[in-house]
Amino acid sequence: NAGVMQNPRHLVRRRGQEARLRCSPMKGHSHVYWYRQLPEEGLKFMVYLQKENIIDESGMPKERFSAEFPKEGPSILRIQQVVRGDSAAYFCASSPDRGPETQYFGPGTRLLVL
Amino acid sequence: EDKVVQSPLSLVVHEGDTVTLNCSYEVTNFRSLLWYKQEKKAPTFLFMLTSSGIEKKSGRLSSILDKKELFSILNITATQTGDSAIYLCAVRRDDKIIFGKGTRLHILP
Numbered sequence: 001n002a003g004v005m006q007n008p009r010h011l012v013r014r015r016g017q018e019a020r021l022r023c024s025p026m027k028g029h030s031h032v033y034w035y036r037q038l039p040e041e042g043l044k045f046m047v048y049l050q051k052e053n054i055i056d057e058s059g060m061p062k063e064r065f066s067a068e069f070p071k072e073g074p075s076i077l078r079i080q081q082v083v084r085g086d087s088a089a090y091f092c093a094s095s096p097d098r099g100p101e102t103q104y105f106g107p108g109t110r111l112l113v114l
Numbered sequence: 115e116d117k118v119v120q121s122p123l124s125l126v127v128h129e130g131d132t133v134t135l136n137c138s139y140e141v142t143n144f145r146s147l148l149w150y151k152q153e154k155k156a157p158t159f160l161f162m163l164t165s166s167g168i169e170k171k172s173g174r175l176s177s178i179l180d181k182k183e184l185f186s187i188l189n190i191t192a193t194q195t196g197d198s199a200i201y202l203c204a205v206r207r208d209d210k211i212i213f214g215k216g217t218r219l220h221i222l223p
Binding site: 004033035040041042043044045048055056058059091098099100101103104105106107108 | 118120146148155156157158159162202204206208209210211212213214215216
């Protein structure tokens with residue numbers, strides 16, 4: 001059973017470009033969480049999704065950020081018009097049920113905005 | 115505002131020493147407290163605590179929760195260089211997890 005997969009592992013974008021981060025949950029997991037980790041900071045919750053539904057997006061910035069988890073395919077975190085402050089590690093986690101305690105983390109995508 | 119505060123933020127000890135990492139929290143609708151170890155990549159789960167006073171143990175690591183005083187500690191005995199990592203404390207509130215900033219632990223050989 002492969003773990004949570006994220007790609008790309010590293011992403012470099014220039015200011016103003018779009019960044020698309022992908023997360024494939026573990027087999028059998030239908031709950032996905034996205035977190036952002038800034039240097040020297042802990043992980044900050046961004047959004048919680050189930051298949052085709054956003055359950056809690058209270059941690060998402062109001063503009064430029066969006067997330068989806070379609071019926072087929074990976075979950076996508078999309079950042080439009082990236083700025084330098086978006087540079088961070090973005091982690092995805094998946095769980096088999098509603099309890100985030102059972103979540104498994106992916107290896108993260110490190111985004112660098114030039 | 116919900117918060118999870120860890121101390122110390124960083125710690126350097128010699129191999130063989132015992133360390134205690136602290137985590138205090140103020141979170142509404144508390145469900146559970148979790149500890150993770152983060153090396154270079156993804157956090158890996160260590161413990162989940164829901165009840166006060168019940169120690170969880172795994173090898174040289176142990177943890178306990180005090181829901182009255184709103185804190186938890188993580189103990190590591192006979193530390194090894196492989197214990198060097200960031201240790202994250204997190205609290206579940208509703209369906210999301212709120213993380214502290216972590217304690218960066220470095221074990222000197």
